[in-house]
Amino acid sequence: MITKIVINNVERAFEIEPDEVLLDVLRREGYLEVKGSCHTGDCGACTILLDGRPVASCLTLAAKADGHAVTTVRGIGDQAHPSVLQEAFVKNGAVQCGYCIPGAIASAKALLDENLNPTEEDIRLAMDSNYCRCTGYEQQVEAVLDAAEKLREAAKDEETKK
Amino acid sequence: MSVQKKGFTHVSEGPNPTTLVVGKSVTKVDGYALVTGAPMYTDDIAARDFPKRLHGKILTSPIASGAIVAIDTDAAEALPGVRLVLTWKNTPRTYYTTAGQGWPEPSPYDNQMFTERVRFVGDRVAAVFADTKEIAEQALKLIKVTFKEEPAVLNADDAMKPGAPLVHPENPKGAYDAVHNVAAHVDVNVGDVDKALAESDVSISETFETHYAQHTPMETHTAFAYTDDLGKLVIVSSTQVPWHSRRIVSRVLGIPMSKLRVMKPRIGGGFGTKQEILIDDLVAYGVIKTGLPCEIELTRREEFISSRTRHPMKIDMSIGSDSEGNFKALKMYVLSNTGAYGSHSLTVMSNTGSKTLPLYNKAMNVRFFGDAVYTNLPVPGAYRGYGATQGYAALETTIDDLAAKLNMDPIELRKKNMIRVGEGSPIFEALGEGRQGVAQTIKSSSLPTLLDLGAEAIGWKEKRGKRLRTGHKVRGVGMSMHMQGSGIPLIDMASASIKLNEDGTYFLTMGATDIGTGSDTILSQMAAEVLGVGADKISALSSDTDLTPFDVGAYASSTTFVSGGAVVKAAKAVRNQIFAVAAEILGEELSQDLVMAEPKVEWDNTQQDPILSFYRMEDGNVVSVRSGKKVSVSDVAYRAFYEVNQHQIAATQSFVSPYSPPPFAAHFVEIELDELTGKIRILKYVAAVDCGVSINPNLVRGQILGAVANGIGFALTEEYHFGSHGNMTNPSLFDYKILSRRDMPPTEVIVVDNYEPTGPLGAKSVAEIGINGAIPAIGNAIFDATGIRLHKSPYTPERVLSALRAKRV
Numbered sequence: 001m002i003t004k005i006v007i008n009n010v011e012r013a014f015e016i017e018p019d020e021v022l023l024d025v026l027r028r029e030g031y032l033e034v035k036g037s038c039h040t041g042d043c044g045a046c047t048i049l050l051d052g053r054p055v056a057s058c059l060t061l062a063a064k065a066d067g068h069a070v071t072t073v074r075g076i077g078d079q080a081h082p083s084v085l086q087e088a089f090v091k092n093g094a095v096q097c098g099y100c101i102p103g104a105i106a107s108a109k110a111l112l113d114e115n116l117n118p119t120e121e122d123i124r125l126a127m128d129s130n131y132c133r134c135t136g137y138e139q140q141v142e143a144v145l146d147a148a149e150k151l152r153e154a155a156k157d158e159e160t161k162k
Numbered sequence: 163m164s165v166q167k168k169g170f171t172h173v174s175e176g177p178n179p180t181t182l183v184v185g186k187s188v189t190k191v192d193g194y195a196l197v198t199g200a201p202m203y204t205d206d207i208a209a210r211d212f213p214k215r216l217h218g219k220i221l222t223s224p225i226a227s228g229a230i231v232a233i234d235t236d237a238a239e240a241l242p243g244v245r246l247v248l249t250w251k252n253t254p255r256t257y258y259t260t261a262g263q264g265w266p267e268p269s270p271y272d273n274q275m276f277t278e279r280v281r282f283v284g285d286r287v288a289a290v291f292a293d294t295k296e297i298a299e300q301a302l303k304l305i306k307v308t309f310k311e312e313p314a315v316l317n318a319d320d321a322m323k324p325g326a327p328l329v330h331p332e333n334p335k336g337a338y339d340a341v342h343n344v345a346a347h348v349d350v351n352v353g354d355v356d357k358a359l360a361e362s363d364v365s366i367s368e369t370f371e372t373h374y375a376q377h378t379p380m381e382t383h384t385a386f387a388y389t390d391d392l393g394k395l396v397i398v399s400s401t402q403v404p405w406h407s408r409r410i411v412s413r414v415l416g417i418p419m420s421k422l423r424v425m426k427p428r429i430g431g432g433f434g435t436k437q438e439i440l441i442d443d444l445v446a447y448g449v450i451k452t453g454l455p456c457e458i459e460l461t462r463r464e465e466f467i468s469s470r471t472r473h474p475m476k477i478d479m480s481i482g483s484d485s486e487g488n489f490k491a492l493k494m495y496v497l498s499n500t501g502a503y504g505s506h507s508l509t510v511m512s513n514t515g516s517k518t519l520p521l522y523n524k525a526m527n528v529r530f531f532g533d534a535v536y537t538n539l540p541v542p543g544a545y546r547g548y549g550a551t552q553g554y555a556a557l558e559t560t561i562d563d564l565a566a567k568l569n570m571d572p573i574e575l576r577k578k579n580m581i582r583v584g585e586g587s588p589i590f591e592a593l594g595e596g597r598q599g600v601a602q603t604i605k606s607s608s609l610p611t612l613l614d615l616g617a618e619a620i621g622w623k624e625k626r627g628k629r630l631r632t633g634h635k636v637r638g639v640g641m642s643m644h645m646q647g648s649g650i651p652l653i654d655m656a657s658a659s660i661k662l663n664e665d666g667t668y669f670l671t672m673g674a675t676d677i678g679t680g681s682d683t684i685l686s687q688m689a690a691e692v693l694g695v696g697a698d699k700i701s702a703l704s705s706d707t708d709l710t711p712f713d714v715g716a717y718a719s720s721t722t723f724v725s726g727g728a729v730v731k732a733a734k735a736v737r738n739q740i741f742a743v744a745a746e747i748l749g750e751e752l753s754q755d756l757v758m759a760e761p762k763v764e765w766d767n768t769q770q771d772p773i774l775s776f777y778r779m780e781d782g783n784v785v786s787v788r789s790g791k792k793v794s795v796s797d798v799a800y801r802a803f804y805e806v807n808q809h810q811i812a813a814t815q816s817f818v819s820p821y822s823p824p825p826f827a828a829h830f831v832e833i834e835l836d837e838l839t840g841k842i843r844i845l846k847y848v849a850a851v852d853c854g855v856s857i858n859p860n861l862v863r864g865q866i867l868g869a870v871a872n873g874i875g876f877a878l879t880e881e882y883h884f885g886s887h888g889n890m891t892n893p894s895l896f897d898y899k900i901l902s903r904r905d906m907p908p909t910e911v912i913v914v915d916n917y918e919p920t921g922p923l924g925a926k927s928v929a930e931i932g933i934n935g936a937i938p939a940i941g942n943a944i945f946d947a948t949g950i951r952l953h954k955s956p957y958t959p960e961r962v963l964s965a966l967r968a969k970r971v
Contacts, residue, residue: 079194093187
């Protein structure tokens with residue numbers, strides 16, 4: 001079957017099998033920024049945004065994304081233009097091996113899109129499904145707090161300009 | 163230097179050098195690539211470069227012990243899309259060890275690619291390479307195997323009993339006594355421990371048992387191989403040990419090293435499990451047989467069942483002391499379960515003693531002995547902490563009980579007996595990694611400060627022994643103390659090359675294997691510091707057996723110290739070559755002896771490198787100390803490349819050290835124990851560490867936090883469960899519970915910098931030590947809160963509750 005998905009703001013059409021999961025389709029089509037790990041929805045490494053909501057792409061049927069928008073970590077920012085959130089991860093030492101990071105950033109992005117004043121507890125809750133074995137999480141939580149602060153300042157500047 | 167923010171305190175002790183790049187939290191060289199998901203891991207590269215590669219799947223044993231009587235692969239081979247089926251019948255029969263260690267290899271040669279026997283549930287039986295993963299999986303189901311099931315050893319306690327089934331009846335080379343299932347044995351004696359114990363005013367003997375647990379890196383073991391245009395076999399692997407992988411694969415498959423290249427891309431975490439050659443041999447052999455690129459990516463389930471774990475140990479610990487608390491005797495016996503294969507069996511067990519007992523060097527009578535036994539259970543291997551974690555579980559809880567017996571404060575008891583600067587321990591010399599060790603004295607230690615700062619941070623004086631109660635919840639505090647090493651002295655060797663570019667930037671190649679720790683970054687910082695540039699002027703390439711010089715790999719807490727030593731030496735050699743050309747340009751004299759002098763790592767911080775009295779590096783320039791004149795390094799490079807006496811300014815240096823300076827740590831924890839449910843909640847965790855000069859404080863903090871999180875998981879929730887026939891029953895991240903973000907307790911990291919004179923720019927290691935504290939510190943806090951001593955990990959609610967009930971009866 002043919003599925004049409006808007007991926008990182010570009011509409012794409014793929015031939016898929018009805019039982020294929022989004023993770024496999026995305027990686028097959030070259031979206032290698034989406035990382036697979038457990039393939040059972042337990043670890044959060046493969047998290048992407050489906051219409052802005054974080055989902056485990058290893059458990060989401062590709063067919064379900066038909067007509068919907070997918071955002072991967074590369075859609076959030078690339079090396080030439082990293083987002084404030086990605087910048088904060090780098091600056092706060094929140095990255096070690098990096099394998100969990102694309103998923104963690106997707107979850108954090110969804111949180112900050114809804115709430116620019118998250119508490120530490122909000123962050124831990126929103127990103128609880130994103131396992132990380134390297135960092136012990138603390139610097140990642142600090143990175144999201146840092147990004148939220150920068151985004152608030154930017155929003156304030158924007159407001160003043162108006 | 164002093165940093166204090168929520169969760170992180172960073173202070174310095176003693177005279178530390180002024181540095182420009184080292185000691186700064188430079189961002190990781192791969193940071194931006196990683197946060198934007200660049201395709202840099204093994205499977206990413208395979209998918210991008212070899213979309214039509216073959217996919218391999220491994221058939222594993224459903225039984226713990228038995229013979230393969232018959233194996234029929236016809237139906238599997240006939241399945242369209244199947245390209246190759248491998249069993250013991252059509253693969254090399256070389257005996258080897260999967261442990262990626264130095265040479266001669268200390269682990270027994272008890273492994274073959276495939277054998278006629280299976281030795282644990284999860285052991286290799288056959289492998290299939292096919293056009294897709296699905297076809298390969300389907301083909302596995304078509305392989306007909308007839309097993310003759312045999313009695314199994316499913317408990318380490320039974321392994322050495324007379325009449326126990328033999329796990330390795332073939333009596334492998336390098337196994338200590340396979341006829342009694344003993345893979346490795348160690349016995350080291352200093353003084354007369356039994357006499358000293360008998361004569362001690364106070365003595366204590368306890369047994370502590372640790373459990374099966376796993377590394378669970380986010381990226382599972384992944385490798386692919388292909389043949390390059392010139393016919394060379396190239397393996398790209400998520401390995402911690404590219405050179406050991408090349409050596410082992412070369413030997414097992416009979417491929418000359420000139421025809422074999424192993425590369426390591428970015429690695430999604432290792433923690434020791436990727437110090438094993440588990441699939442590199444298979445993908446390489448797949449390529450040899452099919453001529454096509456081949457990949458294997460273990461599933462999470464396979465990772466749990468078939469890859470590597472931590473050695474479960476049963477440790478008998480005895481301490482003898484006088485009535486004042488002065489230790490007279492330490493006796494430790496280890497029964498280590500090495501599962502079906504003896505990977506790292508001798509060396510992990512050696513470290514259980516050698517990385518723990520020297521911490522209490524006041525005891526002059528010490529015996530450390532142990533047996534690592536084969537069982538028909540999953541295979542342990544290297545795992546962060548490497549035996550020391552298990553050793554400290556026993557040692558640090560027993561000391562706590564001794565303190566109670568002596569009616570002493572546990573911190574005071576430790577202070578009385580701990581090793582201090584200028585002191586050694588007979589154990590350093592008596593026991594190394596599987597062979598005799600190397601004598602050494604401690605040259606740097608901030609242990610007393612760590613104990614003081616840690617105690618203050620947890621509120622030790624106010625809280626210890628108070629048993630603050632809210633309803634059925636009671637609080638307690640506990641602590642533990644640790645050391646580790648920095649590489650294996652006189653064994654681990656690293657090398658690095660640096661060459662100068664015309665614009666005054668540098669290319670650094672090194673064997674050091676960044677597995678996510680940030681070693682590419684901190685090693686670039688070290689080179690930059692010596693060369694007087696920012697870290698951004700160094701471009702680093704690591705771990706490619708063809709393109710970079712040798713390194714043993716990322717293990718034994720060696721990278722900062724050993725690989726760093728090689729980088730510092732190479733940078734000094736290059737710097738001196740630059741000085742020589744600068745002297746020519748400036749028309750000044752510079753003695754060739756100074757230029758050619760062997761660059762040194764060991765350095766007394768109060769002295770200056772002699773050549774620096776003539777020239778120094780400053781922001782991309784060479785400054786003449788005598789004349790004050792300046793010449794840019796770029797001008798030096800252009801002259802050297804194109805103008806006069808043309809040559810490449812470059813150097814390769816190797817480093818091997820007679821020292822392995824231990825980092826030190828003190829861990830403190832406050833818990834709240836629910837007496838109704840047995841659940842333990844950690845209110846606060848404090849990890850204080852001395853790792854010499856912190857090359858990159860952000861990364862140091864990250865290493866400690868990650869190790870603490872892993873340690874807490876090991877102490878509270880992570881555990882292999884087994885069915886009746888030795889089958890692991892919880893092989894998923896759903897059923898095997900590692901710490902999540904909400905599980906991570908508030909954790910304060912305290913880093914006390916000091917200058918380690920034998921380390922590169924004053925550094926020691928930091929990677930492993932942080933994992934050793936959770937079991938003993940939490941166990942000691944449970945004791946403080948309830949008076950209950952748990953002698954078995956993990957401290958699950960069930961175990962806590964049953965101990966509480968037993969106490970009440």
